[in-house]
Amino acid sequence: xxxxxxxxxxxxxxxxxxxxxxxxxxxxxxxxxxxxxxxxxxxxxxxxxxxxxxxxxxxxxxxxxxxxxxxxxxxxxxxxxxxxxxxxxxxxxxxxxxxxxxxxxxxxxxxxxxxxxxxxxxxxxxxxxxxxxxxxxxxxxxxxxxxxxxxxxxxxxxxxxxxxxxxxxxxxxxxxxxxxxxxxxxxxxxxxxxxxxxxxxxxxxxxxxxxxxxxxxxxxxxxxxxxxxxxxxxxxxxxxxxxxxxxxxxxxxxxxxxxxxxxxxxxxxxxxxxxxxxxxxxxxxxxxxxxxxxxxxxxxxxxxxxxxxxxxxxxxxxxxxxxxxxxxxxxxxxxxxxxxxxxxxxxxxxxxxxxxxxxxxxxxxxxxxxxxxxxxxxxxxxxxxxxxxxxxxxxxx
Numbered sequence: 041x042x043x044x045x046x047x048x049x050x051x052x053x054x055x056x057x058x059x060x061x062x063x064x065x066x067x068x069x070x071x072x073x074x075x076x077x078x079x080x081x082x083x084x085x086x087x088x089x090x091x092x093x094x095x096x097x098x099x100x101x102x103x104x105x106x107x108x109x110x111x112x113x114x115x116x117x118x119x120x121x122x123x124x125x126x127x128x129x130x131x132x133x134x135x136x137x138x139x140x141x142x143x144x145x146x147x148x149x150x151x152x153x154x155x156x157x158x159x160x161x162x163x164x165x166x167x168x169x170x171x172x173x174x175x176x177x178x179x180x181x182x183x184x185x186x187x188x189x190x191x192x193x194x195x196x197x198x199x200x201x202x203x204x205x206x207x208x209x210x211x212x213x214x215x216x217x218x219x220x221x222x223x224x225x226x227x228x229x230x231x232x233x234x235x236x237x238x239x240x241x242x243x244x245x246x247x248x249x250x251x252x253x254x255x256x257x258x259x260x261x262x263x264x265x266x267x268x269x270x271x272x273x274x275x276x277x278x279x280x281x282x283x284x285x286x287x288x289x290x291x292x293x294x295x296x297x298x299x300x301x302x303x304x305x306x307x308x309x310x311x312x313x314x315x316x317x318x319x320x321x322x323x324x325x326x327x328x329x330x331x332x333x334x335x336x337x338x339x340x341x342x343x344x345x346x347x348x349x350x351x352x353x354x355x356x357x358x359x360x361x362x363x364x365x366x367x368x369x370x371x372x373x374x375x376x377x378x379x380x381x382x383x384x385x386x387x388x389x390x391x392x393x394x395x396x397x398x399x400x401x402x403x404x405x406x407x408x409x410x411x412x413x414x415x416x417x418x419x420x421x422x423x424x425x426x427x428x429x430x431x432x433x434x435x436x437x
Contacts, residue, residue, distance in 0.1 A: 050169040054404035054414075057263050059413075060292065062398040072423040074398045075413035078214060078420045080280040080362070085328045087280060091320035095313045099373075104309040108135025108302040110290070112315045116288050116323040120271070124260040134299045135318075137310045139244050139274035139287030141186035142299075144170050145306070146240060146270060146289060149298035151176035151298075160191040161406030162365060164214045164242070176205065180406060185356060185367060189218035193227045204398040207232065209258060210242040212249060215405045215412040216365045217340075217358020221253040225261035232265065239269045244287075245259075247278040247329055250337050251359035270295060277361075278329055286310055286318040336362050339415040339422055346426035350433055362416045365402065369409035374436035381436070395432035397425050 058076035065072045096398055097102070107113075113133040120126045136142040145165070153159065153175040159167050160181045168178040181199050196207065209228070213260045214217040220228070232239065241257040249255050258271040274287030289299060309315075347355040347366045352374075355366035370375045371383055376394065381387050384401035388411060402410030415422055 049172050050141065054165050055400055058398055058400050064387035069087060070396060071394045071430065072398055073421050075417065075425060076398045076400050077414055077416065079282040079416060080277065080332065081416050082280040082332055083420065084280050087324050088281065088317050092313050092317040095316035100312050100316060102312060104312050104315060106304045106309050107308060109315050112319050115319050116290065117420065118218045120290055124257065125237050126260055126266065131293050132296050133290050134296045135286065135288045135310050135315065136303060137307050138276060138285040139272055140166060142272050142287040142289045145299045147171055147174040147176065148302050149295060151205055153287045154203060156201060156203045157205060158196065158199050158207040162189060162215050162402065162410065163406050165404045167208055171326060189213065189216040189356065190220055190224060193231050196228060197231050204237050204239055206238040208240045208242065212245040212360025214355065214361055215363050217361045217363055219249065219251050219359040221244060222256040222261040225256055225258045229258055229265045239265060241269055241271050243271055243273045244277050245361040246273060248333055248336055248362060249360040250340065269290060275318045275321045281317065281321065284314040284317055286314050341420060343413065343415045343420060343422050343426065350430045352433060362414055364413050364415065365410045367409050368411055371433060371436065376436050384411050387411060391429060392430055395428040397428050
């Protein structure tokens, strides 16, 4: 059977594949500790679930407008004003089936064949493939650990060509947890200010933030960039609502209208019930978010400290999100039972086979010197998992 050529240009999501493999092994009776899943382990807050139940009971189960209900758009407008002092109208908001869907639709609306999109690495696994599926060319800018995994203005400037259409900034970042300060974003903005280049600001981990400086995206850090920025966010990570599939974008009316047009032909509206739940998430009691973030920060401290005492591993302390991205390259070249480990994928296989620990190879994120572990799991799992990794590394010759 002949498939479209575009299928050969992309790869499946490594993070979802690892999660599926972990679940399969557990079903077979293996005691696997999973550090692969990029979702909070907390339950969706009760007030949000009750809003969904009420929506079902009241019959709010039909089609809604393609780009979301007016009341949810109004809640998003209020949230952006409240949290970032960014002002938008309903016509500048579109709601989609998760932030990934938002990003996919955005790429389809913006990129033509050969358009270049600058993506700092390490990057979320789906960015390059989403660009490729739209016909664009990912231009990867490799950041350095000593720079906090953040793209420097001079690196951005060097990557820009006459074909550059957009830059993707994810802060806090998946997989590193790195976050740009307002001053760093202003320096990035200074490079872009006089250029016809858009910024896609992926703010999905906005609330899971531990840095000493305040959260900002490029539109709030530099007001002159607002009209050239598309802010992407959602309820998945902040409110433990990954399965509800609600994401959104805020930006120029022309771009939002284009996303609506595309969405009308691929999914129509996001789920009506999930929109009511998202409305409650954005407008209701926010104290549960603070509790989750405090717990994530506690887990971060434990996992970073544990990794940094394992010989051959060096771990950057994240400023946000719920991932660590330790450098494991000093382990490469060592062997177990005659089998040498030479890259992140081989190390991940070794840890799964010998330690019953599942993580994601850094190569999937554009850095083969690292692996990614999610600490969106219990402290007990983290402590046991770190013991298993330490023992497994000690077995290597």
